[in-house]
Amino acid sequence: MRANPPLFDAVVLAGGRSSRLGGIPKAGLLVEGTTLLERTCAALAGAAHLVVVGPETNGGRAMPGAPLFVREEPAFAGPAAALVAGLRAGTGRRAPWCAVVACDMPRVAELVDVLLAEAAASDDDASLVTFDGGRCQPLAALYRSDDLAAAVAAVLSAGTADNLSMRSLLASVRTRPVPVAPGTTHDVDTWADARALGIDVP
Template sequence: MILAGGRSSRLGGVPKSGLVYDGATLLERAVAAARGAGALVVVGPRPDALPAGALTVREDPPFAGPAAAIAAGLDELERSGRPPAPWVLVLACDMPHAAAAVPVLLAALDAEPEADGVLGLSADGRKQPLLAVYSTAALHRGVRERAQAGTLTNAPVFSLLASLDLLTAAVPEHAADDVDTWDDAAALGVHGGPS
């Protein structure tokens, strides 16, 4: 599940998914990071190009935040009629080096498969709920519990995770670096589009 539907307000509304790093858009890099997944859903405006069979959905209302986006992505995967996967990889589209984290996250779950998931742990010690792998059943449970407690609109992602038994795994340096501002983009070598 790739989350690509934010307002990008600190980028003046320029969609992060279309920013470019090393010749590929950030969305293309996120799709590549999820390579090998049984199903792919992008939550956000429908992009121009996606791999065959990829799903798209929009959280309701649009721009309702990542918790609502995760719920919409789960619903879309369920509606697709594909066999449910035991695990869901959740990636924000604005992390150009996220692919380096995916094997680390999967290895952590291989070592402790009874966990409800694993969050990437950035070099500065921050838990990254949008660079994570979750048990599909546990994530559904977290969404239901949050929805029963109140709206998903603009809810913190961590509110979905409150009852989950989650591991953390230190990810490689820069794997969790994201683009929130143009200064972030410049520091990562990300630019506004094809030159």
């Protein structure tokens, strides 16, 4: 249990095409009776400001954390553009940290707990990116908000974030890998992934 959890904002990316799922939105897939988006928002409900970049897929049900829903323009311009839209939708003063999380990881609560615990104990100014299966996952991360804002400003000053890679967007952000249990960041790209992760398959 975290004694002093850090103050953080959060941006959830939930607006991809889901082309390998036949266009069925990942956010609305069910695992143990809860949509992936609901699970993600519940894991991030402690955020000072919670923004979901993507369509509202909750059928009018209240979403944990009462997120603000926005869309990137144009739609489907990639995760970097979606992140920029989410950050620009924030209101008021920025929290010191900003969680950036894709909506399609069923074990999202575990990775959020690890990141927040690491941030609470951190004594340096690096952003924190989960490390799972031999690679870092930039869409399961806790960034220093000021560094993230500076990276976005630099990109926008030179043009647009449309179809930009996350690697390019975050090139100037100093990060530190945070190991998580194997499989914690496994996400849904195909129906085979969905079955393996215990997601209801239509």
